[in-house]
Amino acid sequence: MAAARRSPRLKDVAEAAGVHISTASRALNERTAALLNPQTLERVRETADGLGYRVNGMARALKTRRSLSIGMVVPDITNPFFPPTVRGAEDVLDRAGYSLLLSSTDNDLGKARRQVAAMLESQVDGLLLAMALRDDPLVNELRSGNAPLVLVNRTIDRGGVSAVVPDDFHGALEAAEHLYSLGHRRLAFVGGPLATSNGARRRASFDQTVARLGLKEVAALEAVAFDEDAGYATAQDLLTRHPRVTGVVAGNDLLAIGIIAAAAERGIACPQDISVVGFNDMLLAGRLQPPLTTIRIPQYDVGARAAELLMSLVDDPDRNPETVLISGELVIRGSTAAPRAAD
Amino acid sequence: MAAARRSPRLKDVAEAAGVHISTASRALNERTAALLNPQTLERVRETADGLGYRVNGMARALKTRRSLSIGMVVPDITNPFFPPTVRGAEDVLDRAGYSLLLSSTDNDLGKARRQVAAMLESQVDGLLLAMALRDDPLVNELRSGNAPLVLVNRTIDRGGVSAVVPDDFHGALEAAEHLYSLGHRRLAFVGGPLATSNGARRRASFDQTVARLGLKEVAALEAVAFDEDAGYATAQDLLTRHPRVTGVVAGNDLLAIGIIAAAAERGIACPQDISVVGFNDMLLAGRLQPPLTTIRIPQYDVGARAAELLMSLVDDPDRNPETVLISGELVIRGSTAAPRAAD
DNA sequence: AGCGTCGATGCAAACGGTTGCCGGCAGACA
DNA sequence: TGTCTGCCGGCAACCGTTTGCATCGACGCT
Missing domain, CATH: 3.40.50.2300 (Response regulator)
Structure with missing residues (x-):
């Protein structure tokens, strides 16, 4: 049982092929292979294959x-x-x-x-x-x-x-307009942390859009994270303080899921009682209960x-x-x- | 505007601290730091910090x-x-x-x-x-x-x-027994590729379990992959050839989703007309329509x-x-x- | 005073490649 | 046959660390 010897180095290949180590190096390098005599090239490559030679990336990278x-x-x-x-x-x-x-x-x-x-x-x-x-x-x-x-x-x-x-801005705008065009007039935004660009931009876009549409009864809340739990918690708050909201644009799909769950728990059904639009169109978003309306980001x-x-x-x-x-x-x-x- | 100079090497640190490079090396290495005079140690570490020194992992790895x-x-x-x-x-x-x-x-x-x-x-x-x-x-x-x-x-x-x-074996067994205990007697298995261990093992476990339970009307199909499309395609086949099946254990959750979709398309509702159990309990499995009964793997x-x-x-x-x-x-x-x- | 010991540091050889430079050799040409 | 030209391939430095070994000064001891 041959002990697993240390893997061959360039030097081993060179010696086996009867060339200098630098020649072996050139042979094994796409870019410099052209410098060599085709026969030498072939010979080196074959012995390298035979030995199972594999360049040491660290050494190469170092150089x-x-x-x-x-x-x-x-x-x-x-x-x-x-x-x-x-x-x-x-x-x-x-x-x-x-x-x-x-x-x-x-x-x-x-x-x-x-x-x-x-x-x-x-x-x-x-x-x-x-x-x-x-x-x-x-x-x-x-x-x-x-x-x-x-x-x-x-x-x-x-x-x-x-x-x-x-394109956060355009996305949130489309989401809000979609709700508006369905007839919703009391909208809310449950976004991710304002410290992130997409938290802030989607929020700004929402604010601007509802203002443009002339909506008065609006709310905008900030979830502590872009996840389901934060969506759930923030929605609790929202639904307590603004029970008349009928449409919410969520900072992303996970938030949307949390929001829908919080609503369901209060007997507020989606989409019958409340509409929610997500953001991203993550995997399986269309297979959820309910299938998520969302802004698809590739x-x-x-x-x-x-x-x-x-x-x-x-x-x-x-x-x-x-x-x-x-x-x-x-x-x-x-x-x-x-x-x-x-x- | 200082051009972004190349990052400092150990040699630079050593010179700046007035020690030999090997001393600097030892100072920066947890394991060898004890060999040094505490004052030297401190001095080297400080100059290293000052210079923003960062060891070159490739050189280290090479050695x-x-x-x-x-x-x-x-x-x-x-x-x-x-x-x-x-x-x-x-x-x-x-x-x-x-x-x-x-x-x-x-x-x-x-x-x-x-x-x-x-x-x-x-x-x-x-x-x-x-x-x-x-x-x-x-x-x-x-x-x-x-x-x-x-x-x-x-x-x-x-x-x-x-x-x-x-534990594929135990998982598939539990899935089949769950369906049995609900009253299902005509079961099917839609598993992943038999060339994979979990395709084969879940299948073997299913076969063995239904045999033990004495079930006669059973079918077992192999999907070409562990994904939704394969589940859908295989379920088409299954539902055509074995329309009386009422319970199916799927090779994983994605296959389950495909199966449910294929059934729905034929007007076969899950779980009213057909029960499906998945495998893995992937993220969001509980939020799907319907929420997936499945074997949870951590x-x-x-x-x-x-x-x-x-x-x-x-x-x-x-x-x-x-x-x-x-x-x-x-x-x-x-x-x-x-x-x-x-x- | 000489010597052994010991702690702290310097020395230099690797680790495994790449590459600028140079030299040798073959062929062409006169 | 002597010189020139190119093509091949060898030489050796270098990339940035680690580490076994040597060195060196101080100190304690007899």
């Missing part, structure tokens, strides 16, 4: 200063918004020959800082951050650093850094575009920051309906 | 042969089963100081092979594979390699490699245990392979009910 890996940090991969986004990023990175280092921060700054530090230590060639606050200390530290950076899904208020985010594309942007930043670090808005569209399903006639 | 990263490959991070599993792994790895390299293979062997090769090149210290077939060429290649390996969620038939998988734990196992394998590569079964429990919700009285 070339390119790790071919990028780091992505999300609040929580378990939140249904992120898997498609991660997948989009993964796919374009993969095509570009890069690997993805992933981590979840739970919106904990300390944790995020540690994880990003670890990624930087492992010499990632760039960073995809999906956890930014509007005024984010970590992002501020990083923007002056030398790793290319692109923000995903959320951005910061002061620009100067590349980002790929949904989550995969968000990740993919962000990765593309990052790749171009890696190639040209002096490229100007750019923020791309991914637009969404209203998807009408079962969680919205006209208000009761009596209303 | 120490430990990258402190592990690779995880899943079929598709977009499949709701995986995010919690990935998260579980991530959390324990993070605590152990490791980073996670993630990739999705779409059950494509070539792609998986390339991705694993990339991970191995980047010198991961271990591999978490969640895409194994019962007889998997890639796993076979890898088991003889020198990277510790643990299979997640699915395992191979011939043992010899560590794995953390759900997906987070699967990933966490797998990561723990891998860590112990990294520490002691000669440790014996071990497979741990994570047990599930039946969660009764709205997709199952007694068959119609007339039945």
